[in-house]
Amino acid sequence: MSIQEADIAPSTASTHPLDPLSAQEITRAVAALKRGQASADSFRFVQVELHEPSKSALRGDLSAIIRQADAVLIDRANGRSYDARIDLGTDTVSHWSEWPAHVQPPIMLDEFAEVEENCKKDSRVIESLASRGLTDLDLVCIEPWSAGYYGVDDEGRRLMRTLVFVRHDPDDNPYAHPAEGLIIIYDLNSGEVVEIEDNGFVPVPHATGNYLPKHVGPARTDIKPIEITSPQGRSFDVDGQLVTWGDWKFRVGFTPREGVVLHQITFRDKGRDRSVINRASLVEMVVPYGDPSPVQHKKNAFDAGEYNIGALANSLALGCDCLGEIHYFDGIVSDSHGNPLTIKNAVCMHEEDDSIMWKHYDYRQDTAEVRRSRKLIISFIATVANYEYGFYWHLYLDGTIEFLVKATGILSTAGQVPGTKSPYGQTLNNDGLYAPIHQHIFNVRLDFELDGTQNAAYEVDTVVPEDNPTHSCFYTVDRLLEREQDAARRADAGKHRFWKIVNHQSRNLVDEPVAYRLQPTDAITLCATPDSWVSKRAGFATNNFWVTAYDETERYPAGDPNQSRGGDGLPQYISANRDIVDQDIVVWYTFGMHHVVRLEDWPVMPRQHVGFILQPHGFFDQNPTLNLPVPERKNNGHCGCEGQS
Numbered sequence: 173m174s175i176q177e178a179d180i181a182p183s184t185a186s187t188h189p190l191d192p193l194s195a196q197e198i199t200r201a202v203a204a205l206k207r208g209q210a211s212a213d214s215f216r217f218v219q220v221e222l223h224e225p226s227k228s229a230l231r232g233d234l235s236a237i238i239r240q241a242d243a244v245l246i247d248r249a250n251g252r253s254y255d256a257r258i259d260l261g262t263d264t265v266s267h268w269s270e271w272p273a274h275v276q277p278p279i280m281l282d283e284f285a286e287v288e289e290n291c292k293k294d295s296r297v298i299e300s301l302a303s304r305g306l307t308d309l310d311l312v313c314i315e316p317w318s319a320g321y322y323g324v325d326d327e328g329r330r331l332m333r334t335l336v337f338v339r340h341d342p343d344d345n346p347y348a349h350p351a352e353g354l355i356i357i358y359d360l361n362s363g364e365v366v367e368i369e370d371n372g373f374v375p376v377p378h379a380t381g382n383y384l385p386k387h388v389g390p391a392r393t394d395i396k397p398i399e400i401t402s403p404q405g406r407s408f409d410v411d412g413q414l415v416t417w418g419d420w421k422f423r424v425g426f427t428p429r430e431g432v433v434l435h436q437i438t439f440r441d442k443g444r445d446r447s448v449i450n451r452a453s454l455v456e457m458v459v460p461y462g463d464p465s466p467v468q469h470k471k472n473a474f475d476a477g478e479y480n481i482g483a484l485a486n487s488l489a490l491g492c493d494c495l496g497e498i499h500y501f502d503g504i505v506s507d508s509h510g511n512p513l514t515i516k517n518a519v520c521m522h523e524e525d526d527s528i529m530w531k532h533y534d535y536r537q538d539t540a541e542v543r544r545s546r547k548l549i550i551s552f553i554a555t556v557a558n559y560e561y562g563f564y565w566h567l568y569l570d571g572t573i574e575f576l577v578k579a580t581g582i583l584s585t586a587g588q589v590p591g592t593k594s595p596y597g598q599t600l601n602n603d604g605l606y607a608p609i610h611q612h613i614f615n616v617r618l619d620f621e622l623d624g625t626q627n628a629a630y631e632v633d634t635v636v637p638e639d640n641p642t643h644s645c646f647y648t649v650d651r652l653l654e655r656e657q658d659a660a661r662r663a664d665a666g667k668h669r670f671w672k673i674v675n676h677q678s679r680n681l682v683d684e685p686v687a688y689r690l691q692p693t694d695a696i697t698l699c700a701t702p703d704s705w706v707s708k709r710a711g712f713a714t715n716n717f718w719v720t721a722y723d724e725t726e727r728y729p730a731g732d733p734n735q736s737r738g739g740d741g742l743p744q745y746i747s748a749n750r751d752i753v754d755q756d757i758v759v760w761y762t763f764g765m766h767h768v769v770r771l772e773d774w775p776v777m778p779r780q781h782v783g784f785i786l787q788p789h790g791f792f793d794q795n796p797t798l799n800l801p802v803p804e805r806k807n808n809g810h811c812g813c814e815g816q817s
């Protein structure tokens with residue numbers, strides 16, 4: 173969704189301290205800043221979001237909590253960035269601090285359009301495009317990418333590194349026609365082109381790669397509609413941002429950087445709401461490309477920390493993005509001038525059938541018991557230039573939590589001399605188009621509170637003992653992770669490794685600490701060597717599993733990555749090597765997609781998904797879904813899903 177498509181958010185009153193800022197609150201926070209430190213017209217507002225109250229405050233009298241806003245700003249006059257806190261009880265600025273000169277805030281929504289417009293006005297850009305035969309500027313697409321950092325001091329300038337593509341006509345797919353070798357360096361603060369990197373001429377591929385209906389022909393007619401209905405109404409209740417479904421209860425939040433945030437996740441067991449996770453969200457992702465060519469090797473985007481992926485959320489449409497009985501949450505963000513904007517229907521929540529939960533056929537009695545599973549899905553979809561990412565939290569009736577990222581959209585393509593094939597990517601046609609190999613690496617932050625705040629983590633490996641009389645013995649060994657540096661770990665499929673989060677003070681039926689386990693699916697790490705700039709800047713992607721002692725200031729695994737020089741985030745957080753046994757701990761999990769490109773990924777990529785699962789592991793004394801209703805039988809005698817006719 174472009175900034176032009178966003179609506180001005182309506183004024184709403186907040187009812188809980190964790191509710192996202194309303195449009196009115198954003199307006200008040202910005203007004204307080206403009207009355208004081210940010211009064212100059214040169215100030216731009218990178219993001220304005222809720223300052224979440226402390227855990228201790230949330231356990232006390234909620235009515236005593238004063239709403240606060242956090243803001244990140246930049247003064248384009250001097251290129252310096254600032255963070256601020258605004259007390260919304262008094263509409264005053266309670267905190268103001270300047271960032272180090274080399275730290276840059278994320279790129280703002282309207283800067284994408286601004287970069288393209290100003291680049292096309294620059295005579296050097298026009299000349300470089302003309303040298304490649306690109307003279308119709310209306311068909312030229314200037315695609316802004318984060319500049320990154322590659323060892324050269326940028327003197328505090330806030331830069332973008334733009335790529336160039338071209339269309340044959342206004343609805344043509346530009347990614348079929350990259351102007352390879354051409355990079356435009358643009359200064360976001362001055363609004364000027366700094367430099368043009370011309371790495372040699374490669375013919376612009378001419379062959380098209382269109383996917384619109386008018387290009388691909390008539391749609392097939394043999395796919396019949398599927399209707400998903402809830403004739404007796406939805407099974408979940410929504411009160412503001414509070415959701416209750418089955419035994420689950422949680423709050424839905426939204427930030428410009430993270431998108432969906434789930435707060436205060438509890439599960440009702442034997443009449444008691446038991447805490448599981450205090451806060452869960454996607455906190456960073458990095459997309460490093462493996463091609464060493466001059467243009468491609470500098471594509472290492474941090475889509476959360478550099479672009480504010482929450483602010484790039486789509487407005488979702490029923491029947492297209494979501495199907496069934498839907499509840500939507502709007503996402504409220506701000507533009508660069510501090511005006512509140514609503515992304516309508518940014519978050520979709522709905523139920524889906526999920527096959528069987530459990531079944532057993534008793535052949536002696538010729539009877540069967542079966543119960544149907546279902547899941548509650550909370551999701552949003554963001555468009556980051558060429559790629560679409562869908563982020564999905566799945567809650568299951570048995571206490572399982574699953575997180576999935578579904579990637580689609582269009583490949584970031586490159587050009588090569590026709591007749592050649594780069595070993596670092598997949599050739600897509602015979603006209604010089606290829607797509608480089610790359611990775612999509614994500615990190616999720618899980619602030620566990622398993623039956624309380626005093627938790628610990630174990631690494632669990634399966635062991636084949638040396639003393640093995642049957643040659644088929646194996647068992648698991650739990651290793652307590654005692655300090656932060658002990659807990660920076662990689663997955664090991666050869667050992668069937670997983671990790672457990674436990675509460676030693678809370679015991680189950682067999683006197684074992686209650687636990688949840690993290691099943692490390694899609695556990696990839698960076699392919700780059702430790703000496704690479706992306707490894708230094710994305711240290712979180714060098715391990716799959718991290719545990720840190722809770723610190724409310726430690727929110728992002730790569731720190732503030734825009735033009736960062738490395739070492740920030742998780743590597744810095746664990747440098748103190750704090751005790752993490754029976755402490756308030758945070759778990760960080762890194763996973764992703766190792767994208768070896770296929771021909772089938774072009775011209776638009778079929779959805780691929782990656783993720784992980786959190787499962788109760790002795791958290792309950794037995795299967796918590798024994799009380800699910802018996803499926804009703806339809807008139808034809810077949811067993812049907814509960815509540816359907």
